[in-house]
Amino acid sequence: MSRTDEVIARAKQVLLLNYKQQPVVLVRGEGAYVWDAEGRRYLDLIAGIATCALGHCHPGVIAAAKQQLDTLWHVSNVFYSEPQIALAERLTKASGLPGARAFFCNSGAEANEALIKLARRCQRERGQKDRFEIITFEGGFHGRTLATVTATAQPKYQQGFEPLPQGFVYAPYGDLDAVKRLLGPQTAAILVEPIQGEGGVRPAPKGFLAGLQQLCAQHGLLLLLDEVQTGIGRTGKPFAFQHEGITPDAFSLAKSLGNGLPIGAMVCSDEVGKALPSGTHGSTFGGNPVTATAACATWDLATAPETMKENEAKGEHLRDLAEALKARRPERVKDVRGRGLLFGIEVDTGAADVLARCRVNGLLANLAGEKTVRFAPAYVTTREQLGEGLAIFERSL
Numbered sequence: 001m002s003r004t005d006e007v008i009a010r011a012k013q014v015l016l017l018n019y020k021q022q023p024v025v026l027v028r029g030e031g032a033y034v035w036d037a038e039g040r041r042y043l044d045l046i047a048g049i050a051t052c053a054l055g056h057c058h059p060g061v062i063a064a065a066k067q068q069l070d071t072l073w074h075v076s077n078v079f080y081s082e083p084q085i086a087l088a089e090r091l092t093k094a095s096g097l098p099g100a101r102a103f104f105c106n107s108g109a110e111a112n113e114a115l116i117k118l119a120r121r122c123q124r125e126r127g128q129k130d131r132f133e134i135i136t137f138e139g140g141f142h143g144r145t146l147a148t149v150t151a152t153a154q155p156k157y158q159q160g161f162e163p164l165p166q167g168f169v170y171a172p173y174g175d176l177d178a179v180k181r182l183l184g185p186q187t188a189a190i191l192v193e194p195i196q197g198e199g200g201v202r203p204a205p206k207g208f209l210a211g212l213q214q215l216c217a218q219h220g221l222l223l224l225l226d227e228v229q230t231g232i233g234r235t236g237k238p239f240a241f242q243h244e245g246i247t248p249d250a251f252s253l254a255k256s257l258g259n260g261l262p263i264g265a266m267v268c269s270d271e272v273g274k275a276l277p278s279g280t281h282g283s284t285f286g287g288n289p290v291t292a293t294a295a296c297a298t299w300d301l302a303t304a305p306e307t308m309k310e311n312e313a314k315g316e317h318l319r320d321l322a323e324a325l326k327a328r329r330p331e332r333v334k335d336v337r338g339r340g341l342l343f344g345i346e347v348d349t350g351a352a353d354v355l356a357r358c359r360v361n362g363l364l365a366n367l368a369g370e371k372t373v374r375f376a377p378a379y380v381t382t383r384e385q386l387g388e389g390l391a392i393f394e395r396s397l
């Protein structure tokens with residue numbers, strides 16, 4: 001029995017069977033590559049799952065986290081610790097939100113949960129206690145807690161968990177008129193991804209986010225941006241909403257923030273942040289010294305201007321390669337979408353099979369929506385590696 005078969009057999013005995021797992025046991029990673037238990041190497045163009053922004057085992061992040069491991073692992077949030085303050089300073093300064101403040105948690109779902117709680121309490125504090133409803137978008141993804149799965153307007157994630165919490169209504173992504181029709185005296189906020197990641201790597205149409213901001217300003221609503229997948233320099237700006245020249249009231253981060261260590265954040269303006277005073281929200285591990293230290297090291301490298309510029313340029317390179325592939329195989333490749341290093345290639349059918357063949361051929365990516373293969377490469381991925389990845393993808397079609 002191979003080590004892979006042995007590990008998978010053990011997993012099937014003891015793990016909850018909630019994931020559709022590929023028959024691979026990954027044991028080691030370095031940069032853009034990972035290795036399995038049989039010693040096979042894979043080009044990882046999904047970088048964990050859009051998490052390892054600087055690639056696997058980045059020496060700078062390792063050094064920072066190791067030093068912190070030797071110093072202090074964890075303290076309660078009833079005490080101050082410097083790593084999370086240093087991280088908050090970085091995020092708030094880059095955000096451009098007036099008087100910005102940060103709250104730390106451990107995942108994207110929790111960061112969005114904080115946005116939802118913030119919106120409800122903020123309206124209450126403004127004397128608008130009937131404003132509780134949040135507008136979200138079809139094809140979006142915001143997490144797996146009960147509130148965030150309800151914010152996720154995709155029935156497949158909700159089925160069987162009813163009754164779902166109240167207070168979420170859905171509009172087609174990109175459709176401002178549909179949003180206007182949903183507005184009422186109960187509306188509290190709009191929650192939106194600048195690029196729908198899980199929903200098929202769909203960038204918001206030009207002007208959509210600005211239109212939402214205008215509606216929020218007119219109707220006294222909070223504009224909440226889910227930057228869990230798009231944040232930390234991936235699209236060429238620290239946060240993707242910055243391409244649109246807008247300023248949300250609050251936004252969420254996770255995934256790339258800790259380069260693979262679990263950390264999430266909610267950043268908000270001082271005005272709306274006042275709605276969550278002492279005792280109203282919290283997290284045991286949120287802003288843990290080790291994850292916050294890793295996140296500071298990640299942030300400094302990932303949002304360096306030359307890195308972000310390169311991310312945008314590599315994204316264009318990826319687009320050129322994908323467009324050329326589409327021209328060669330128009331019957332199979334139907335669309336290419338994305339921005340910077342968040343990219344999707346839509347195939348006519350059988351995306352899951354393409355993905356499985358990619359893996360056999362030494363390339364890791366993942367599925368976004370029914371028909372789209374998603375790439376979220378680490379920022380250290382070279383143009384040559386992107387070319388190698390696209391060549392494997394083509395062979396796997």
Ligand SMILES: Cc1ncc(COP(=O)(O)O)c(C=O)c1O
Pocket residue numbers: 106107108109110112141142143144193197198226227228229254255
């Ligand atoms: C846009 C977006 N929001 C939220 C989440 C949930 O994050 P987590 O799995 O860390 O809870 C994800 C995860 O894929 C995401 O892509």
